[in-house]
Amino acid sequence: MSVKSSVVRVERRQDGVCFQGWIRKRPPIWLLWHSSVLPEGVPVEKPYYQRHIFFCTNQRESGKAACNNSGVADAMAKLAKQRAKDLGIHGPDGVRVNRAGCLGRCASGPIALVYPEGVWYTYVDAEDVLEIVDSHLKDGVVVERLKI
């Protein structure tokens, strides 16, 4: 473990899998950005973003279900990005809000997905999206009621 300004680098090995990451001392958020089978001594970079949220903005003309058929997903992605900016967490060392194509869970949509935790969400309205940004993206607390 090595100390670098306000973060602490950690490495854990379990069953031949190396998990490497940083723990930010303040606030105490566990930032795991890399987990794979790595040989000893492979250098790991600090992540460029702490978290990514992907909004599925796929539309389908065929009438089949898609997250953005009504245009709501695109509007919610814009809302989330603006909220992240207002909170001062948008950008490098913070959060990135991305639009994505179909994420493969259309029947549960509209879908948003947060990494590195890999948490899948659905939402109904702006209040739900703002809660995901405020709780998960900003504070690292998963919004259980919106998980799928």
Ligand code: FES
């Ligand atoms: S259309 Fe959104 S997950 Fe498939």
